[in-house]
Amino acid sequence: MLPRLVLVGGAGGAGASTCAAGIAAAYAADGRRVSLATLDGCAGAGDLVSEATVSRLGAGAPRPDLSAARGAMDLAGLDPRLIDELGGLPGRELVGVLWALADAPEHDLVVIDAGARVVDLVQLAGMLPWFVQGVLPAQRGWLTATRPLLAAAVGRRWPGPDTADALRAVYEATVRARDRLLGGTTATVLVMGDDASARAKTRWLARGLSLHDAYPRVVARRQGSTFGVSPVLPDVPVWDLPATADDTVQCxxxxxxxxxxxxxxxxxxxxxxxxxxWRMALPLIDSQNLRLTQEGDDLVLEAHGHRRLVGLPTALRRCRPAGALLRHGILEVRFRPTQQEQAT
Amino acid sequence: MTSGTDGTDGTDPGGAVAQEALRLAEAVSDWARSTHPNPGDARPDAETSRDTDPPSAERTAGRSCGCHESGAVDSVCRVCPICRVATVVQAIQPEALERVADVLAMFAGSLNAVAEDRRAGARNPTPSSPAKPEHTDIPVSGDTDDEGGAP
Incomplete structure (x- = not known):
């Protein structure tokens, strides 16, 4: 199956933007409609490929309407400007890319130049639906049932169906973005630099991607790179970038x-x-560095400074974890039915 | 207060707290009526005046509560503690409402502190709140070499 999304990452200065631009240009030259998104506001892949052949993801897309959120803040006695300022904090680029990805044309190939923030992007894509789902109940029905005095006091000023609908639309957009990014038709390319710490940085990023189901498909490196011949990631092929004199990738x-x-x-x-x-692929992570915790209906995985929260399948929510085995890149978590469940 | 209602004999103290909250609401309602004569009076003895001029209480209660939407009759609305408190809240001046809010916040804080003290002092501590997710560490065994590779 052709990839619907190519995610390109790499440590700062490794050449991820160059690589992303080259891939986007190659597919565009082959006749595919390609959209490019970049997290790097300065000298990103967007500066290296013509806009005539590769469109920019999210360009001209309407910004989300935050008036309902401002109203809710005002009602809660908080400064509505907090919402606007939240949108200006570092990390807004990640949300912006995911927001645009949710509405990206279905048949376009999307290339994302994520650079050093590739793990942040996949982590946020996985977590956003969880966050939004957490505030979904905060609507009038919930308030009336659980805080009747408060609901009566605020009367109809409390955000009503419009806000609930807006929240639901935001939730569905986050799910679409997550499924597009982590849904199985994404190829992740990790670009390795040429400095002394390149190998360690690349492996660190790869471990984060592994934890978030986005393990690299390919490791790219500049031709003539001086790093050793041993593969930096086991079982992952290395691609020597066909760079030209002007430091672009043309192929x-x-x-x-x-x-x-x-x-x-x-x-x-x-x-x-x-x-x-419960089995899941977890390459490049060893058991000594993996911490596994069940919190409510979620499984928390922490390894090498990365963290992921995975919702447990319904079938396992009434079971108790009885240990885990990580072997050959596969994690097996053993769940034992509770006595109550066994009785039924 | 007996031990059966304050929760010291092992019964759920939530009921006692709810009763106290209702009493507080009643007290706030009485205070508001004495301070602001115009707000609607939901007491049965106000029936006579309501016949000729529908008081603002019904109107405000109708706006702020859901009784009229669910088809409940006015008499239910008049005895419903939620509607009565809502009526008072709608009628009170914002400045006065802020003072009431301060008092209620102080009261809520005190209740929290008392509940915390009693929970800490209890011989058999109550189980953690169901809203707090259960936390279970899962032991992991297996490869200690991360070169196990992709599956």
């Missing part, structure tokens, strides 16, 4: 690495006697 689709087959993102539930085994 046809035939010159690109194989980005078509999505990586194996095994995640399934298997029965093992009375127990259930």
């Amino acid at each position: 046809g689709v035939s010159g690109l690495p194989d980005l078509t087959a999505p990586p194996d993102r095994a995640r399934d539930i298997r029965a093992d006697g009375q127990d259930m085994l």
Whole structure:
């Protein structure tokens, strides 16, 4: 299956923007409609490829209407400007890219130049629906049922169906963005620099991507790179970027690495006697550095400074975790039905 | 107050707190009526005047509560503690309302402190709130070499 999204990351200065621009230009030259998004406001991939052949993702898209959120803040006695200032904090670019991704044309190939923030982007994509779902109940029905005095006091000034609808639309947009980015038709390319710490930085990013189901499909490096011959990531092919004198990547689709087959993102539930085994791919992470916690209906994975929260499948929510085994890049978490569940 | 209502005998203290809250609402309502004679009076003895001139109480209560939307009759609305408090809240001047809010916040803070003290002092501490998610560490075994590779 052809990739619907190519996510390009790499440590600062490694050449991720150059690589992203080259991939976008190659697919565009092959006749595909390509949209490009960049997180780097200065000298990003957008500056390296013609807008005539590769459109900019989210350019001209309407900004989300925040008037309902401002009204809610005002009602709560908080300064409505907080909403506007929140939109100016670092990280807004990540949200902006996800927001644009949610409404990206279905058949376009999207190339994202995420640079050093590639892990932040996939982490946010996974977490945003969780956050928005957390505030969804804060609507009039919930307030009336749980805080009747407050609901009666605020009367009809409390944000009504319009706000609930707006929140629901935001939630659906976050789900669309997450599914597009992490849905299985994404190829992640990690670009490795040429400095002394390049290997360590690349592996650190790869571990974060592994934790978030976006393990690299390819490691790219500049031709003539001096890093050693041993593969930086096990079982991941290396692509020598065909760079030109002006430091751009120019190649046809035939010159690109194989980005078509999505990586194996095994995640399934298997029965093992009375127990259930939840399996997920977790390459490049070892058991000593993995901390696993169940918090309510969520599983929290922490490794090498990265953190991910995964919602448990419904079938496992009435079970208790009985241990986990991480072997050959596959994590198996054993769940044991509670006595009450066994009785039924 | 007996031990059966304050929760010291193991019963749920929530009921006692709710009763106290209702009493507080009644007290605020009485105070508001004595301070501001214009707000609507939901007491049965105000029936006579309501016949000729519908008081603002009904109107404000109708706006702020959901009784009229659910088809409830006015008499229910008049005895409903929620509607009565809402009526008072709608009628009070904003400045006075801010003072009431301050008092209520202080009261709520005190209740929280008392509840915390009693919880800490209880011989058998109550289980954690159901809203707080359960936290379970899961032991992980297996490869100690991260070169296990992709699956």
